[in-house]
Amino acid sequence: MTVIRSLMPYRAGTILGAMPHAVESGQAYAAGGGHRGTESPERLLDHVADAGLRGRGGAAFPVAVKLRTVRDGGGRPAVVANGEEGEPGSVKDRWLLRARPHLVLDGLARAASITGATRGYVYVSDPYAAARVRQAIAECPPRIPTEVIETAHTYVAGEETAAVRRINGGPALPTAKPPRPYERGVGDQPTLVSNVETLARIALIATHPERRHEIAGSTVLTLSSPRGGALLTEAPYGTTLAALATVQGTARPVGALMGGLFGGLIGPEALGLTLDGAELAAAGTALGCGAVRFLGPGSCPVATAADAAGHLQAGSARQCGVCVSGTAAIADTLRQLTDGSAPPDTEERLRRWSSGLPGRGACGLLDAAAGTAGSLLRAFPGLVRTHLGAGCADCAAAPPTGGHRLVVPVPPVMDHLGQRAHSSPESGPERVSPSGPR
Ligand code: SF4
Known part of the structure; x- marks a missing residue:
């Protein structure tokens, strides 16, 4: 079960509203100020x-720079609302599309007005989110033709070049860059591919420009832990990770897995860091999509690293040979550590892979696997050595699952009649885990 609780006082201009478990109708969205704002596209871009x-x-990435680049790229631009959430520990994008589709569609239309785009796409694998967005489009037709493009869920389907490739009629697999979508994307035209929360915040800035700093200064997070429930929350930048762990319910955390699987592991000394991109980057980690998994006493970082690497191994699109062999080597080695069967040179091999593999795949998946190994060595020096030959009791109690336990359920969303919006189980649809049979 994923609980929803905002850390911010509710007011118009926040993403998690007063009724986060309810589907927001077009009427309710408009009544709350949505679709309003007399700002010109230029003025909104300035804001x-x-x-x-x-x-x-x-x-x-700075949103204004991306908007300007697409606007100035010539041709007939397109805008894509990317709601394909590949990170197993993140639910914010699917919740947003299920509960507040009008906010996202409003942001899509605002981004189109800034860039001069004449077509919009909402890209997602979650069938319930897709249905909710289609319903919202029918209820309140957007200013530009907007199409929902569904894809099969995989770890890499939400990568921006994979999204463009799928919308263009191909498989949802990453392509080599350049060109990037802002140069040549949907229909070979300059394309803004933007996360759905980003678009939602553009819409909020349009309707509440006087609060633009506050709107840009908070973020939606999915917090979880191996032994506790998950929490969908909204918090201001500057909040400490330790405070978030407390709110999530992990007492005395020993570390965390950051940014979904892209920020790597951090140790207990890093929990004083705040939600600040520069501060986190200086410490060698990242917030990524806002998914943070806290490890409490009894949760071994080696098992968590093995889970993360196992998920990445299974999620490899298998297009780049180095990714197939590299993710398998890292995942297998970390698994061996958990059961005490890793060879004596394990630390040296993990170190070599963590420095030699990043940047060698077409997308960032291989970097994430290498980063997982490197961050384990950095944040928990000595832990690899203590696992050699002996394994560990915590790992034995909770052996790696190939990443299955990293999956966080989407919180339930109800329609205005108080009925569940979809005939799905309470936790939302089971996601097709890339760790499953291929
Ligand atoms: S790096 Fe891996 S996941 Fe990314 S495109 Fe290459 S094979 Fe696919």
Whole structure:
């Protein structure tokens, strides 16, 4: 079960509203100020730039720069709302599309007005989110033709070049860069691929420009732990990781897995860090999509690293040979550590892979696997050695599952009649885990 609780006082201009378990209708969205705002596209772009809004999909790229690049790229631009959430520990994007589809569609239309895009796409694998967005489009037709494009869920399907490739009629697999979508994307035209939370924040800035810094200064997070429930929350940047662990319910955390699987592991000394991109980067980690998994006493970082690497190994799109062999080597070695069967040179091999593999795949998946190994060595020096030949009791009690236990369920969302919006189990649809049979 995933609980929803905002750390911010509710007010218009936040993403998690007063009724986060309810589907927001078009009427309710408009009544709350949605679709309003007389700002010109140029003025809205200035506000987005002034607020310092950064993308919420993982890379935290400055949004205004991306908008300007697509606008100035010539041709007939397109805009894509990317709701394909590949990280197993993140639910915010699917929740947002299920519960507040009008907010995302409003943001998509605002981004289109800034870039001059004439077509919009909502890209997602979650069938319930897709249905909710289609319903919202029918209820309140967007200003530009907007299509929902569904894809099969995989770890890499949400990568921006994979999204473009799928919308263009191909498989949802990453392509080599350049060109990047802002140069040549959907229909070979400049394309803005933007995370759905990012678009939602553009819409909020449009309707509440006076609060633009506050809107750009908070983020939606999915917090979880191996032994506790998960929490979907919204928090201001500057909040410490330790405070988030407390809110999530992990007492005396010994570390965390950051950014979904892209921020690696951090040790207990790093829990004083705050939600600040520069601060986290200086410490060698990242917030990514805002998914943080806290490890409490009894949760071994080696088992968590093995789970993460196992998930990445299974999620490899198997296009790049180095990714197939590299993720398998890292995952197998970390698994061996958990049961005490790893060879004596394990530490040296993990160190070599963590420095030699990043940047060698077409997408970032291989980097994430290498980063997992490197961060384990950095954050928990000595832990690999203590696992050699002996394994560990915590790992034996909770052996790696290939990443299955990293999956966080989407919180339930109800329609205005108080019925579940979809005939799905309470936790939302089971996701097709890339760790399953292929
Ligand atoms: S790095 Fe891995 S996941 Fe990414 S495109 Fe290559 S094979 Fe696929």
